[in-house]
Amino acid sequence: MSSPRPNNTVVKVDFSPSPKGATTAHASWRPSLPPIAQRLGWHDSERLFFQVFKNSLQPMSITTLAEGRYIDVNPSFLSLLGYERHQVIGKSSLELGIWKNSAQRAELVRRLKSDGLVRNFETALRGAKDQTLIWLSSADLVDIDGEPCILVISDDITEQRRSEQQLRDVSARLIRAQEEERNRIARELHDGLNQKLALLCVDLQEFGQIHGDLSQQLSAFSLRLQDVSADVHGLSHRLHPSKLDYLGLLPAVKSLCHELSGRRGLQIEFVNNNDVAEFEHLDKELALCAYRVVQEALSNVIKHSGAVTARVQLRCRKQVLYLLVTDSGRGFSVDVAKQKGRLGLISMQERLRLANGKLIIRSRPNRGTQIEARIPLPN
């Protein structure tokens, strides 16, 4: 059995103890050998290796480097892929159609040739019954009877990836359901309650005109009613930003900054680095995602930062939408914040993940916070 040198040439590694003071090429490999291999003779080491190979619950295989022909595979490999031993040995992985994407094998070989080893390489494989398996593999170059071969040890992470996907689907459905519900409540508030309040205002004003002696009290009532109506309107707008639907992302974010400016003494500057037209054909779901991220980031600035100034920046470059919300407040530790189990940052992250985007939080105590969201735009 042999192992690659750092310069990627394959050399024989002798597991037997070397005589004292030996300075052969392979002697320099000895410190990296596990202590057990240093104590065992070559045959014992080999036997130990094949015992591990046979009994390991991790699928293992040895294939030729050139063609990917199977020289040996262990029982876990066979049972997970659903093959009988005779169906595999001597055949190549490409022949058996084991790679779902044959370019992955080419990539593995390329990396092995350049680095001598590959770690945590995620592969999608096809089993005998056409089932898909996801394996996380580590590969090493080994020498079998003078032929360069690949020893692959994998973890079957199919179930893990499936659960992650299911979780992602659930969060996508939850976010969609939440938006639909917000939308419904916003419409009810706007079209139902707010219209009734507006009519009541008009009735009160008319009543005041008829009963001149009560007009002062009535106009005070009317003002309070207008105030309630404005609150309901604001609430409906926050629940579902109708401006986003009618005017698009840019005006909606600008209006949000304007609306929130002045809360707790915070002044919000809005900066747009692009032409308005560039945001016009933005997909509705992406626009809503971007809007919600800015809304949550600003709400956090108001609630937690203590800052007096903040800046919201929108930028479109190379098919990526960048959103930046920067404040000059007290900052926070992201690790500590995550342990609080609150929903704002998680929800931003989740929304962006569903849009294939990314959330970057830059914050340091007393040095302010910058929330950056990157959303790739479809062509």
Ligand SMILES: Nc1ncnc2c1ncn2[C@@H]1O[C@H](COP(=O)(O)OP(=O)(O)OP(=O)(O)O)[C@@H](O)[C@H]1O
């Ligand atoms: N701009 C900011 N400046 C200072 N601290 C912040 C800022 N943004 C977030 N934080 C800190 O991060 C924590 C987590 O934020 P997150 O938005 O997840 O939760 P929250 O705002 O407390 O509650 P909610 O679930 O209602 O959003 C906050 O409690 C706060 O301590």
Ligand SMILES: [Mg+2]
């Ligand atoms: Mg929050």
